[in-house]
Amino acid sequence: MEHLREELDELNNQLLEMSCLVVSSISQSVNAVINRDKEAAETVFQNEIQIDQLEILIDNLAFQLLALQQPVAVDLRFITMSMKINNNLERMGDIAVNIAQRALSLLKMGPLMPQIDIPHMARLAQDMMSDSINAFVHRDPDLAKTVLKSDDAVDNLRDQMYNEILKFMEADPSMIHPGIDHIFIARGLERLADHATNIAEDVLFFVQGIDVRHHAQPI
Amino acid sequence: MEHLREELDELNNQLLEMSCLVVSSISQSVNAVINRDKEAAETVFQNEIQIDQLEILIDNLAFQLLALQQPVAVDLRFITMSMKINNNLERMGDIAVNIAQRALSLLKMGPLMPQIDIPHMARLAQDMMSDSINAFVHRDPDLAKTVLKSDDAVDNLRDQMYNEILKFMEADPSMIHPGIDHIFIARGLERLADHATNIAEDVLFFVQGIDVRHHAQPI
Numbered sequence: 001m002e003h004l005r006e007e008l009d010e011l012n013n014q015l016l017e018m019s020c021l022v023v024s025s026i027s028q029s030v031n032a033v034i035n036r037d038k039e040a041a042e043t044v045f046q047n048e049i050q051i052d053q054l055e056i057l058i059d060n061l062a063f064q065l066l067a068l069q070q071p072v073a074v075d076l077r078f079i080t081m082s083m084k085i086n087n088n089l090e091r092m093g094d095i096a097v098n099i100a101q102r103a104l105s106l107l108k109m110g111p112l113m114p115q116i117d118i119p120h121m122a123r124l125a126q127d128m129m130s131d132s133i134n135a136f137v138h139r140d141p142d143l144a145k146t147v148l149k150s151d152d153a154v155d156n157l158r159d160q161m162y163n164e165i166l167k168f169m170e171a172d173p174s175m176i177h178p179g180i181d182h183i184f185i186a187r188g189l190e191r192l193a194d195h196a197t198n199i200a201e202d203v204l205f206f207v208q209g210i211d212v213r214h215h216a217q218p219i
Numbered sequence: 220m221e222h223l224r225e226e227l228d229e230l231n232n233q234l235l236e237m238s239c240l241v242v243s244s245i246s247q248s249v250n251a252v253i254n255r256d257k258e259a260a261e262t263v264f265q266n267e268i269q270i271d272q273l274e275i276l277i278d279n280l281a282f283q284l285l286a287l288q289q290p291v292a293v294d295l296r297f298i299t300m301s302m303k304i305n306n307n308l309e310r311m312g313d314i315a316v317n318i319a320q321r322a323l324s325l326l327k328m329g330p331l332m333p334q335i336d337i338p339h340m341a342r343l344a345q346d347m348m349s350d351s352i353n354a355f356v357h358r359d360p361d362l363a364k365t366v367l368k369s370d371d372a373v374d375n376l377r378d379q380m381y382n383e384i385l386k387f388m389e390a391d392p393s394m395i396h397p398g399i400d401h402i403f404i405a406r407g408l409e410r411l412a413d414h415a416t417n418i419a420e421d422v423l424f425f426v427q428g429i430d431v432r433h434h435a436q437p438i
Contacts, residue, residue, distance in 0.1 A: 070289040
């Protein structure tokens, strides 16, 4: 039993390390876009290698725990939650890579479209990511519910942005290429918010044993 | 023990039903694009509801099996594989919805850009999807390895397409809006291929106990 406890702690700690890496990657990718910072983009590509390794390590750890310890009840819920959060974190790392690639593409062109408020959308999505991870760290269902409520705001912002970017592209063909980069950055931030939502749903299932996926009402 | 066997069969059957629904959704979404078929798009939106319900049902079934039967060895690997494949299938269903939405958007504009070979890319990605599911159905590691080898072809095709679409958009501003739809359809197909790759990797882990994620060499 004590051995199980130690291994569950280990799983928890590895997941926290993974979270820190992914938060840092997303933050650097947003920096790369907003501050036209090539080095920040390079950091994201470096982090990616470590994130991929950590994903496999965490998955193996969870599988070994299931195989050797035959956990039940809350421990079992914790392990299955960990596997899902791990998967979402890895995909967030991929999104950071995509955003960093778009940042490098934009570096070859003019400055960021000042009318398109990428920083605002980035802040919203990053807040959702931090809140979902904190909800996991502190097993906090209220914080998880806050995340679920924020998802619509990010979706609305994305729709609004798409239309504005499209207008700029139509008015000036030299804006087409950077416009597409902007659209993909907005899309990446929207998907980041989706993964934060997934993590919040997993935390709620873990803490309260309720399943709120696919637009079931958060209680 | 017999009860465990029955529940594992049930899990397998539900996963097959989910696979059929998702394959049909993707196929209808591609029809909606290529044949400008509004009804096909509607079918995709209808399927989505069922896919979301099935995802939760399969996840619960897998969790109950872990909780009540304490499976080991190959049964445990099967259950964890099922949870992962389930997750990938649900995301493939989301991609079908995205593609169907783009199809409806294109319906309001001119015909498909004839020079951009969406049908070819769709065929490649759909073949990867079918092969990955068949690899799961028949527990066929060789077929799973075929899927892993196809992923680069889809990525190359996408890069080539992006550049061509960009040229059309720059030459004729009325192509900007449909061009963006084309880009998102290509992006959806690329992600479909990625999920097929994930499923193939999960099948290999299940059948052979080897982990080939993140560009480890398929053997």
